[in-house]
Amino acid sequence: MTGITYEDFLDLSYEPSDADLVCEFHVEPAADMEIEAAASRVASESSNGTWAELQVEECVDLSATACDIDGSRVTVAYPDALFEPGNMPQVLSCIAGNIMGMKAVERIRLLDCRWPEGLATSFPGPQFGSRVRDEIFDAGDRPILATVPKPKVGLPTKEHVRVGREAWLGGIDLLKDDENLTDQSFNPYEDRLTESLAARDEAEEATGESKSYLVNVTGPTHDMLERVDRAAEEGCEYVMVDVVTTGWGAVQTVRDACESHGVAIHAHRAMHAAFDRIETHGVSMRVIAQLARLCGVDQIHTGTADLGKLANEDTVGINEWLYSDLYGLRDVLPVASGGLHPGLVPELVSRVGTNVCIQAGGGIHGHPGGTHDGAKALRQATDATVAGVSLEEYATDYPELAVAMEKWGTETPR
Ligand SMILES: O=C(O)[C@H](O)COP(=O)(O)O
Ligand SMILES: [Mg+2]
Numbered sequence: 230m231t232g233i234t235y236e237d238f239l240d241l242s243y244e245p246s247d248a249d250l251v252c253e254f255h256v257e258p259a260a261d262m263e264i265e266a267a268a269s270r271v272a273s274e275s276s277n278g279t280w281a282e283l284q285v286e287e288c289v290d291l292s293a294t295a296c297d298i299d300g301s302r303v304t305v306a307y308p309d310a311l312f313e314p315g316n317m318p319q320v321l322s323c324i325a326g327n328i329m330g331m332k333a334v335e336r337i338r339l340l341d342c343r344w345p346e347g348l349a350t351s352f353p354g355p356q357f358g359s360r361v362r363d364e365i366f367d368a369g370d371r372p373i374l375a376t377v378p379k380p381k382v383g384l385p386t387k388e389h390v391r392v393g394r395e396a397w398l399g400g401i402d403l404l405k406d407d408e409n410l411t412d413q414s415f416n417p418y419e420d421r422l423t424e425s426l427a428a429r430d431e432a433e434e435a436t437g438e439s440k441s442y443l444v445n446v447t448g449p450t451h452d453m454l455e456r457v458d459r460a461a462e463e464g465c466e467y468v469m470v471d472v473v474t475t476g477w478g479a480v481q482t483v484r485d486a487c488e489s490h491g492v493a494i495h496a497h498r499a500m501h502a503a504f505d506r507i508e509t510h511g512v513s514m515r516v517i518a519q520l521a522r523l524c525g526v527d528q529i530h531t532g533t534a535d536l537g538k539l540a541n542e543d544t545v546g547i548n549e550w551l552y553s554d555l556y557g558l559r560d561v562l563p564v565a566s567g568g569l570h571p572g573l574v575p576e577l578v579s580r581v582g583t584n585v586c587i588q589a590g591g592g593i594h595g596h597p598g599g600t601h602d603g604a605k606a607l608r609q610a611t612d613a614t615v616a617g618v619s620l621e622e623y624a625t626d627y628p629e630l631a632v633a634m635e636k637w638g639t640e641t642p643r
Contacts, residue, residue: 238272239265243296245306251343252324255509256303257336268295268303270333275323276311280333293323302340314351317477317524325512336509339516344523346556352523353484354558357493359584361527361562365466365493366402366439371615372583374401374607375564377590378600381407386420390428392600396593397432397440399604404429405588406445408471408499418444418456426463443467443495450479454486461490468492470526473500473517477524484525495564496526506540514542518551521561528562530588534580538568538642548581564588568642570595571610571620571633578614587611591642597632606633 258267276293297304393404412418446456532541570592596603613623624631
């Protein structure tokens with residue numbers, strides 16, 4: 230019999246192998262504990278140890294190793310055999326499981342992961358990623374533009390569709406449901422789906438542009454699968470899933486269903502801030518975005534680089550990771566959303582570039598001239614930015630943009 234104690238999980242001379250999943254944590258030890266002890270407890274509890282010395286007769290060596298400590302930054306390397314390939318809930322129950330509530334740490338945050346090839350490619354990754362720009366739209370070099378009818382809930386189906394039609398006709402590419410609109414009595418899923426797609430066809434005919442609608446299929450997994458089937462049958466190119474509230478196992482299931490229909494997934498991140506807003510605890514948005522890419526969403530909200538209404542982690546760094554090479558898995562199109570309006574577009578594009586989707590809800594439907602003018606103003610601001618013309622200059626020829634600038638200027642909302 231061999232005794233396994235948590236000290237066995239610390240080896241500062243260990244060099245992670247290419248097959249290891251390497252995780253960076255911020256760790257604040259409990260008041261009576263040294264960082265080395267807390268680091269080894271993290272490695273132990275997240276792999277095959279526990280608080281007590283275990284008497285083991287036979288066990289496959291799946292131990293994680295705390296292999297570097299730099300101030301509060303702790304690196305832990307996990308052997309690939311610890312993980313079930315293609316099972317994101319299982320991976321997270323290791324690297325972001327019990328350790329998040331363990332008394333040995335006062336605070337712990339999973340900051341970043343280096344995914345080994347074997348584990349990463351056991352997931353499908355996105356079907357389309359930023360190829361949606363060409364395969365679903367024809368937006369050229371400019372960002373794709375999206376809108377959510379506002380108020381986010383309460384619009385009856387006919388009004389929701391009317392607002393969507395106005396937005397498409399004004400120059401928006403993508404009509405999107407909001408995160409808490411699914412299948413409520415005031416706007417049932419089936420009616421909204423079919424009527425929105427009819428309006429999409431009209432808008433395509435009228436504008437000569439490709440338009441798309443993404444319907445929110447979020448719900449219990451069996452309902453989501455039925456909703457994906459219906460969306461595909463009716464000719465939707467996209468569905469939306471609230472990936473954090475839904476959970477990663479369900480996202481994986483929906484991803485498989487979407488592949489069989491060739492339908493893309495827009496990931497809304499509602500509730501991410503419960504994990505990532507406190508900077509010293511939880512799971513970073515960077516890691517949440519990594520999970521989403523591996524599980525196979527095609528686009529995901531990553532913030533507005535601090536220009537919008539929601540608190541943001543490093544949008545630019547997260548977007549770079551989403552575009553980066555990952556063993557041939559497709560990239561993910563980042564979505565900037567939350568408090569955006571036309572006046573913020575030039576600065577947003579200077580921070581995040583044009584290979585993004587820009588979503589504005591209030592920044593379109595709050596336009597004094599209504600949704601149609603608001604959509605025109607957002608499109609004008611985008612066209613001006615891509616052409617390198619200032620909004621002030623462009624607005625002299627485009628009254629809808631002038632009105633938006635008069636109303637909001639370049640202010641950051643709260
Ligand atoms: O889901 C979203 O991202 C929000 O609905 C954004 O809405 P807003 O553009 O009105 O802030
Ligand atoms: Mg929303």
